[in-house]
Every structure is written in structure tokens, then in C-alpha cells.
Amino acid sequence: MRLAEGGPERSLQPMIRPILKYGDRQLHEPARPVGDLTPEIDRLIADMIDTMYTAPGIGLAGPQLGVPLRIFVVDVTLGRDPSGLIVMINPEFVEREGMQLEDEGCLSVPGFNATVVRPERAVVKGLDRHGVDHEHEGKGLLARAFQHEMDHLDGTLFVDRLRGIKRDLIVKKIKKLTRAGKW
Numbered sequence: 001m002r003l004a005e006g007g008p009e010r011s012l013q014p015m016i017r018p019i020l021k022y023g024d025r026q027l028h029e030p031a032r033p034v035g036d037l038t039p040e041i042d043r044l045i046a047d048m049i050d051t052m053y054t055a056p057g058i059g060l061a062g063p064q065l066g067v068p069l070r071i072f073v074v075d076v077t078l079g080r081d082p083s084g085l086i087v088m089i090n091p092e093f094v095e096r097e098g099m100q101l102e103d104e105g106c107l108s109v110p111g112f113n114a115t116v117v118r119p120e121r122a123v124v125k126g127l128d129r130h131g132v133d134h135e136h137e138g139k140g141l142l143a144r145a146f147q148h149e150m151d152h153l154d155g156t157l158f159v160d161r162l163r164g165i166k167r168d169l170i171v172k173k174i175k176k177l178t179r180a181g182k183w
């Protein structure tokens with residue numbers, strides 16, 4: 001990822017980037033903290049937002065684009081409410097409580113859903129795009145999204161949170177699709 005690439009003709013429009021799928025090594029490794037908020041990081045965030053909305057999804061993490069950095073974007077309103085967009089750099093949990101059991105999917109595991117245990121309420125803190133500290137409280141779906149994206153930063157996908165036959169079935173189907181060149 002370089003900034004100068006392309007020179008003056010380089011488009012400043014956000015770019016939709018390909019989303020890595022389950023099985024790609026980069027999704028299964030922990031991401032490292034972001035250092036300086038460089039123009040490259042800002043560009044990455046713009047691309048993450050664009051890629052998330054285009055998918056469409058309610059969240060996307062750096063590793064899903066093959067960038068091993070601790071950044072995620074979330075918008076449970078799918079862009080309907082401009083204040084719904086949350087960008088978190090180097091996020092940490094402040095609080096987690098309760099439990100919810102809902103169906104969940106992932107842009108990196110297209111076509112598969114499963115019921116995953118998540119906290120009912122989660123508070124995360126981190127930097128926004130401008131390097132300002134922020135804390136966000138999420139309940140229900142937003143708490144679920146926070147936990148899902150935080151998991152991505154640790155190399156964990158929702159499939160890894162499943163147990164027994166549910167997990168085996170999804171992994172088996174993905175392997176079959178991979179062998180058939182359809183994954």
C-alpha cells in the first residue's frame with residue numbers, strides 16, 4: 001500500500017477492495033496496532049467504508065482486506081443514518097456484559113449463517129479517523145457487531161466460535177467449495 005503510486009492521475013475516490021474469504025491465512029492471524037495516522041491509513045479507512053457499504057455489510061475489519069492492522073468500521077444502519085458510522089482504530093473493550101444468541105454471518109464467509117453467543121452490551125474505546133479518543137456503547141446488534149469485528153482483529157471468525165457439528169458442517173462445505181474452485 002503506497003500513497004504516491006499513480007501520481008496526479010490517481011483517483012482520490014474510495015476504492016472497493018476484494019474481501020478475503022475464510023481459509024485465507026491473513027484472516028486467521030492477529031492484527032497489529034496502528035502507529036501514526038498516515039494518509040495511507042486514512043485512505044484504507046475510506047476504502048473499508050466503501051467496501052462495507054457496497055458489500056453490503058454492517059462491519060468490516062482490516063484483516064478482511066488483507067491489511068493486518070487493528071482497525072474496524074461498523075454501521076448497523078447500513079448507511080441510512082449518517083451518524084451510524086463508527087470507525088475504530090486500536091479498539092479495546094471497556095465493558096462487556098450479558099449474553100445474546102442470534103443468527104450471524106460474515107462478509108468473509110459468504111452464504112453461511114449460524115447462531116453465535118455474544119455479549120448483550122459492549123463498550124469499546126479507540127481512536128477515530130482523526131486520532132481522537134472515542135468510546136461507543138453498543139447494545140443488541142451493535143454489541144454483536146463490536147464483538148464480531150474485535151474477533152477479526154484477533155484472527156477469529158464466527159465459525160471458530162461454533163462448536164461440534166455446526167462448525168464441522170460449515171468447514172466441510174467450504175472445503176468442498178474450495179476444491180471445486182467456487183470459494
Ligand SMILES: [Zn+2]
Pocket residue numbers: 105106107108148152
Ligand atoms: Zn466478519
